[in-house]
Amino acid sequence: MMRLLASLLMGVMVLGSMAMAQSGPLRIEITDGVVEPLPYAVPEFVAESSGANQLAADLSRVIAEDLSGTGLFREIPEKAHISQITNFSSPVQFADWKAINAQALITGAVSVSGNNLEVKFRVYDVFAGQELGNGLRFKGTTDGWRRMAHKVADAVYSRITGEGGYFDSRVVFVSETGPKNDRRKRLAIMDYDGAGLQYLTDSNAIVLAPRFSPTGDKVLYTSYETGFPRVFVLDVGNVQRKVLQDQEGTMSFAPRFAPDGKSVVMSITQNGNTDIFSMPINGGNPRRLTSSPAIDTAPSFSPDGKQIVFESDRSGNQQLYVMSANGGEPKRISFGQGRYGTPVWSPRGDLIAFTKQNKGRFHIGVMRADGSEERLLTASFLDEGPTWAPNGRVIMFTRETQGADGSAALYSVDVSGRNLKKVRVQGGASDPAWSPLQ
Template identity: 75%
Template sequence: MFRFLTLPVLALSLTALAPAPAALAQQGPLRIEITEGVIEPLPFAAPTFVAENGEAAQFAADITRVIAADLAGTGLFREIPENAHISRVSSFEAPVSYADWKAINAQALITGAVAVSGGRVSVKFRLYDVFSGAELGDGLQFAASTASWRRLAHKVADAAYSRITGEGGYFDSRVVFVAEAGAKNARQKRLGIMDYDGANVQYLTDSSTIVLAPRFSPSGDRVLYTTFETGFPRIKMIDVASVTGRFLAEQPGTMTFAPRFSPDGSRVVYSLEQGGNTDIWVMDIGSGSASRLTNTPAIETAPSFSPDGSRIVFESDRSGTQQLYIMPASGGEATRISFGEGRYGTPVWSPRGDLVAFTKQNAGRFHIGVMRTDGSEERLLTASFLDEGPTWAPNGRVIMFTRETAGAGGEPRLYSVDISGRNLKPVPTAGAASDPAWSPLLP
């Protein structure tokens, strides 16, 4: 008996398929243990999914390619090309010829089938541990409108990734960013939103005014950002679906910027400048009621809530240089957590709650780094002319950030890196881009 979950926006559904006779729900030996050392990518095979009717042929090919790209793009997996396959999968229900897959050293096998009917596409798949000769978990089936076929591919890849690594996936997510164009000294900026891999780009604003630092709500349906629409920096909130926005309440004679949502989405923590002094404030979105959390002559900005909402990490120069501090979410005494050489900024708490990512400037170089929330175990993941503004993938495994090249022709681009410092790579965008912010997993 199938259980369907229907989501109103994308009309996406999920069911569990009956397990194959040899199925062992995540009890097989196939597993990637992710450590800080060098990881040998796990070889997997993803033969083109079976098209169950004529309309499904292209969808089957495209979905298979996206699944393979998702997994291989993590650096944890290596795809065995289809021209090296011995077995050919012509039926989703056909028994697996494990010996043929062992012969090409495939450790994981993903098979699937695709059908299209009435403007909807459905995908079913199974994941196998080749060397134990068993299925890993139950098969699953996803369905959505044909326009959402890429989401189905990401859903399958997330499921396979989770079963093999034991961690949550992150492929079915989006990134909001600042798309940039024009000369370096006169950049036009607008908010863009895209799939995590750069596909399906849409724009939320035009380029008539400067926009900065977009941040997703915990539910992924709203974005906060700083805009110069009125001539001074102010915080605006935009609804992703309707692309309608409104300014948050302000105090006359102040400038507000660097906003982030609280974990429950009901409040915004941000910086407010008044009379040359910048402090951190928090506002209830519904009522517009605001309260001050810091009160020092220092510049204090870039606040970020802990996942449980109990604490806030932020940057401050109260010690004489730009450093990172943590305070209770209600304000009060702050504890410094950064003590290395150089300056620290743009901290953001990991979704797992165990790490803080940050930007570090030292000896003429910029770095993206992570540290424990008590400041211990600092690790620098990147180094370049200018790296800044980290944002976490929903599973806390990958960080995306802005990297800008030097010189008159230099421009910002988006990059991602694993928290072990491995798999540094550019994120595909049509042009210059900065200030990325990762959404939660889509529903």
């Protein structure tokens, strides 16, 4: 008995000493971080030729606005800089940038020769004391300096976040003017940040729901110029347009390109019933994908082109469904309270954005492709019509204010629900559609 007790005691002591003797490295697990913008510095780019000073300053500002506008970065004002970048090739004094807590540093140089513009830049990881990737050089014309600034910002964004950027992209939308009871609408296109606004159609007819082609050179939209809703395709380069579906006694709307750009899906109302059809972009007979007495509309392809998500009230209430790109039995994916509509598949393929109406309020939300993990990102009197940024990180949508003098505007929000902000657009705007990267 005593031996048994002694053995137990020894065992406990040995185990205790083993626990006390920490072997190997100190191991720590961190599960809580902070969500805050990453501080960075972008000193004014160096003008390497006469006449490039203004462009150098403007380029630096646009780059900073792009990055800070994401909500993921915070610019350290130039007044706080200790070091000055006067030579693009000079070594960087990392200690000076560490001192102001700049985690990333962007240096660049601009040279102008006639109408030609050359921009080069480098990105540095300040605390690692090394360059992030290699330096890059862009060449173009002075007219396209904003695009070059967006391209630099895209490259910086990509190197720091590991994801593609979205700054060198455009948005097509419906420009609205006039009071609510006499609203005039026409198609317009602009840079993602509201710059470079151009109109694509006149305001003689109501236009709705423009959608970019995968290459960004064409736009599908719905127009009432014939008195009935019809789907048109418009060439962005020369603003030439043609009706895509002109079958007698039908209405077509809610078009969207397939990822390969060769076909289009849309809703066609025939004999009072609305179903989803597919047809080649070059014309031809529509092919039916759904067949139900309900209203099936707002189709959107998955990025791989194998599936289509759409809205339908076949269950008695407006909900989201997913079916094969070739049709077949759809599967309902939304089961929450309220009504779901205008689903759009993310370019990443992982999420579906949608509009939700519940208890008198509208929301923009996202859910997994199987309907799980639904999250509402916004809430207002009227939010609708989401569209994804090319990298699947930001959603732009329409927000309309209440009242007779209420107006529509474009807003954007990060997929995390942060950084909700209004897009700078002259006048009213609705129905945005984000282009792919140019």
